[in-house]
Amino acid sequence: MTIEDRSNRTRPSARTSAHELERYAGLFAQRTRVMKSSAMRDLMAITQRPEVISLAGGNPDTSTFPPSSFAELTARLAVDGTARALQYGPTDGIADVKACIVEVMAAEDTHVDPQDVLVTTGGQQVLDLMCKTFVDPGDVIVAEAPTYPGAIPAFCAYQADVVQIGMDEDGMLVDELEQTLDRLEREGRRPKFVYTVPTFQNPGGVTLSLARRRRLVEVAHERELLVLEDNPYGLLRYEGDPLPTLLSLDGGEFVVYLGTFSKILSAGLRVGWAVAPRPVLDKMNLGKQGVDLCSSSLAQLFIATYFAERRWEDYVAELSALYARRRDAMLEALAEFLPAAASWTRPQGGMFVWATLPDYIDTTDLLARALEERNVAFVPGRAAYLDGRGGSSMRLNFSGSREQDIREGVRRIGEVVREQIEFYDALTGGGAPPADAEPVPRSPDPELADVLELPRRARRARRSDAR
Amino acid sequence: VSRIAVLKGGRSLERQVSLRSGAQVEDALERLGHDVLAIDVGRDLVARLRRERPDAAFVALHGRDGEDGTVQELLEIVGIPYTGSGVAACMRCADKVLAKHAFRDAAIPTPDFYAFNEAAFKELGAADAIDAIEERLGFPIVVKPADQGSALGIRFARDATEVPAALLAGFSYSDHVLLERHVAGRDLAVSILEGEPLPVVEAVPQGDDFYDFESRYEIGRTAFVCPAALDPDATAAAQAIALRAHEALGCAGVSRVDLMLGDDGDLAVLEINAIPGLTETSLLPQAADAAGIGFDALVARILDSALKAS
Numbered sequence: 001m002t003i004e005d006r007s008n009r010t011r012p013s014a015r016t017s018a019h020e021l022e023r024y025a026g027l028f029a030q031r032t033r034v035m036k037s038s039a040m041r042d043l044m045a046i047t048q049r050p051e052v053i054s055l056a057g058g059n060p061d062t063s064t065f066p067p068s069s070f071a072e073l074t075a076r077l078a079v080d081g082t083a084r085a086l087q088y089g090p091t092d093g094i095a096d097v098k099a100c101i102v103e104v105m106a107a108e109d110t111h112v113d114p115q116d117v118l119v120t121t122g123g124q125q126v127l128d129l130m131c132k133t134f135v136d137p138g139d140v141i142v143a144e145a146p147t148y149p150g151a152i153p154a155f156c157a158y159q160a161d162v163v164q165i166g167m168d169e170d171g172m173l174v175d176e177l178e179q180t181l182d183r184l185e186r187e188g189r190r191p192k193f194v195y196t197v198p199t200f201q202n203p204g205g206v207t208l209s210l211a212r213r214r215r216l217v218e219v220a221h222e223r224e225l226l227v228l229e230d231n232p233y234g235l236l237r238y239e240g241d242p243l244p245t246l247l248s249l250d251g252g253e254f255v256v257y258l259g260t261f262s263k264i265l266s267a268g269l270r271v272g273w274a275v276a277p278r279p280v281l282d283k284m285n286l287g288k289q290g291v292d293l294c295s296s297s298l299a300q301l302f303i304a305t306y307f308a309e310r311r312w313e314d315y316v317a318e319l320s321a322l323y324a325r326r327r328d329a330m331l332e333a334l335a336e337f338l339p340a341a342a343s344w345t346r347p348q349g350g351m352f353v354w355a356t357l358p359d360y361i362d363t364t365d366l367l368a369r370a371l372e373e374r375n376v377a378f379v380p381g382r383a384a385y386l387d388g389r390g391g392s393s394m395r396l397n398f399s400g401s402r403e404q405d406i407r408e409g410v411r412r413i414g415e416v417v418r419e420q421i422e423f424y425d426a427l428t429g430g431g432a433p434p435a436d437a438e439p440v441p442r443s444p445d446p447e448l449a450d451v452l453e454l455p456r457r458a459r460r461a462r463r464s465d466a467r
Numbered sequence: 468v469s470r471i472a473v474l475k476g477g478r479s480l481e482r483q484v485s486l487r488s489g490a491q492v493e494d495a496l497e498r499l500g501h502d503v504l505a506i507d508v509g510r511d512l513v514a515r516l517r518r519e520r521p522d523a524a525f526v527a528l529h530g531r532d533g534e535d536g537t538v539q540e541l542l543e544i545v546g547i548p549y550t551g552s553g554v555a556a557c558m559r560c561a562d563k564v565l566a567k568h569a570f571r572d573a574a575i576p577t578p579d580f581y582a583f584n585e586a587a588f589k590e591l592g593a594a595d596a597i598d599a600i601e602e603r604l605g606f607p608i609v610v611k612p613a614d615q616g617s618a619l620g621i622r623f624a625r626d627a628t629e630v631p632a633a634l635l636a637g638f639s640y641s642d643h644v645l646l647e648r649h650v651a652g653r654d655l656a657v658s659i660l661e662g663e664p665l666p667v668v669e670a671v672p673q674g675d676d677f678y679d680f681e682s683r684y685e686i687g688r689t690a691f692v693c694p695a696a697l698d699p700d701a702t703a704a705a706q707a708i709a710l711r712a713h714e715a716l717g718c719a720g721v722s723r724v725d726l727m728l729g730d731d732g733d734l735a736v737l738e739i740n741a742i743p744g745l746t747e748t749s750l751l752p753q754a755a756d757a758a759g760i761g762f763d764a765l766v767a768r769i770l771d772s773a774l775k776a777s
Contacts, residue, residue, distance in 0.1 A: 043619070045483050360632040365620055365639035368480060372640075420635060423585070427594050427631040 047377035053409040059400035093119025096304035123260035123272035131158040132287040134192040146384030171208030193226040200233040200350025203395035220254040233350035238324035329403040337414030351399040374412040472521035476507035479530030488745040489527040495766040524549040535561035550773040556717040560741035573715040613643035652729040657709035664706035665754035669695035720772040
């Protein structure tokens with residue numbers, strides 16, 4: 001049977017009267033009602049057009065992985081392990097790949113027992129399994145503001161009430177976290193976990209300082225509160241000293257760790273992992289059995305073969321060197337092309353820069369104009385919030401584009417931002433100074449140095465720091 | 468059996484909705500026994516139409532190019548009959564400002580408005596007139612891009628300080644922006660099929676965020692009631708005014724007229740969609756269904772009106 005025949009056979013037969021559609025709508029679970037704006041989704045779909053320079057992706061670079069190497073590895077896998085690769089595996093993951101995970105985590109000075117590891121289908125599955133394990137409708141999850149946009153559908157699907165905590169250049173404001181936890185306690189609500197990307201945060205680009213890491217772990221212990229540490233980017237550091245993971249500071253009591261091969265090897269393999277206290281891991285394991293029984297044996301064995309045949313650290317080093325150049329290209333372009341009223345974070349690693357424009361510019365609208373007139377795309381900041389904030393910010397990815405495209409993309413964004421500012425000035429009678437035009441000296445008060453709310457000050461401070 | 472090209476997709480901001488409309492239409496046309504040629508419109512549109520020579524084109528495009536007369540003009544040149552309104556009516560519907568002037572000229576009630584292009588602000592000092600506009604329209608003011616079909620870019624300005632940012636948003640989607648008096652009331656839609664008004668649909672927002680336009684046409688966040696719970700007089704009045712509006716703009720075949728039933732009981736026409744959505748949640752199929760016209764029959768009638776007109 002040809003493909004065409006099959007597609008004809010599965011063509012929907014007469015149906016789709018509005019009544020029938022209503023009937024489906026009546027069957028939908030409550031959780032499907034919590035949806036993000038479809039208008040923004042539609043807008044994001046247009047960023048896929050080939051002529052668009054997209055700084056909107058979250059993609060690692062896969063062009064640097066040599067096809068010959070891929071061919072050799074798959075050939076080796078075929079010779080050594082066809083039967084295993086094509087078979088189901090254990091739910092918690094194949095032992096060979098767990099050994100690789102232990103090795104990767106040791107590179108960040110975090111030492112774990114393979115028995116405490118659950119191999120998952122991408123790191124994203126850990127988000128789902130955490131929610132499945134802990135979240136009843138209405139339960140509170142605490143996250144950063146802004147938070148990883150991809151976590152939002154996972155949290156929403158379980159009808160979590162997500163409370164977002166502000167950040168500055170040193171990551172989550174742990175003081176604000178404590179105040180929020182106090183408030184929630186007064187309201188009789190206990191958060192199920194705190195979700196954080198402490199290192200090179202997506203989308204903020206900032207890193208939780210050592211002092212705050214220590215304090216966050218203390219808070220977790222004092223309050224017996226779980227922390228989900230999402231660490232996809234920790235090994236992609238381009239400057240500065242590595243910081244200990246929350247898991248290593250905690251000793252495995254209140255921190256659940258999420259790792260992934262997506263950013264250090266390949267996102268297409270869809271292999272990630274969780275490290276969690278045993279009782280939590282057991283529940284997540286049960287949850288995973290219901291979702292997919294086990295992650296792909298083929299992908300896991302590919303990783304094991306790769307680790308056996310190649311030095312994975314070399315590839316990470318190669319990626320880091322590439323991304324470091326791209327980050328530099330982006331920071332240079334931002335400094336050159338964005339107007340003075342804009343500000344942005346300066347990541348020491350990872351894949352993202354978070355830029356903030358004057359508050360009267362809505363970046364969702366700006367994206368429409370940028371796409372229409374300049375063929376350039378970014379992620380509007382609102383995608384990283386559940387409470388409608390972030391309207392004047394944007395996430396810019398530098399790992400997935402070539403340096404010349406990054407430069408050209410930022411140049412185009414700069415043009416449309418400038419136009420909007422000039423136009424706003426015309427509308428308001430020729431230029432009320434932007435709210436943050438006054439230079440403010442660096443303040444020891446972390447709230448005043450809030451890089452994400454008042455980023456301009458923080459950027460200046462950071463530049464003077466850099467010496 | 469006819470060979471029917473379904474035109475969908477394109478590069479408008481409503482591309483995704485259009486792809487869904489188009490897929491629904493393709494299924495229906497196949498069930499009706501037609502030979503379907505699906506075209507995601509792009510640079511090769513004219514070449515493909517010339518090569519494939521379909522008997523008719525079913526236009527399932529929304530937004531810029533597809534709904535504003537551009538594609539219709541090309542279809543006229545290539546000589547292929549197409550569904551829906553002709554070039555001039557599409558242009559009038561796609562431009563909310565032109566449409567409102569036409570309503571006003573035809574004595575069809577529409578909320579008071581002013582409209583400007585970007586140059587008026589940049590070169591003619593229109594900003595100085597904002598206070599007068601505010602005074603005449605009263606708050607809240609609805610600010611809309613003139614030629615954007617979806618909810619993108621529509622803003623409420625609750626006071627004078629919110630007007631500039633709302634204008635900036637509107638001009639992000641169009642070089643023409645409409646400032647319109649806000650009518651508090653019930654949100655109605657009347658679809659017209661071959662000169663006959665279908666039952667009235669009411670959109671009832673479920674959330675409490677009255678100002679959130681983007682949630683308006685999403686499942687779950689807006690409930691659609693069809694036929695709307697109106698007394699017979701109000702229903703008849705809404706249908707009559709919708710039909711007048713449809714005729715005033717010269718629409719043909721099918722259209723969807725959006726209107727408000729004000730708290731004061733007065734009806735006002737907001738705009739007309741020349742190519743109403745045909746997705747699983749769109750209002751036209753719901754209204755047709757309430758009139759006993761199933762989806763396939765609806766598609767068949769829209770297609771027939773195109774073939775008859777040619």
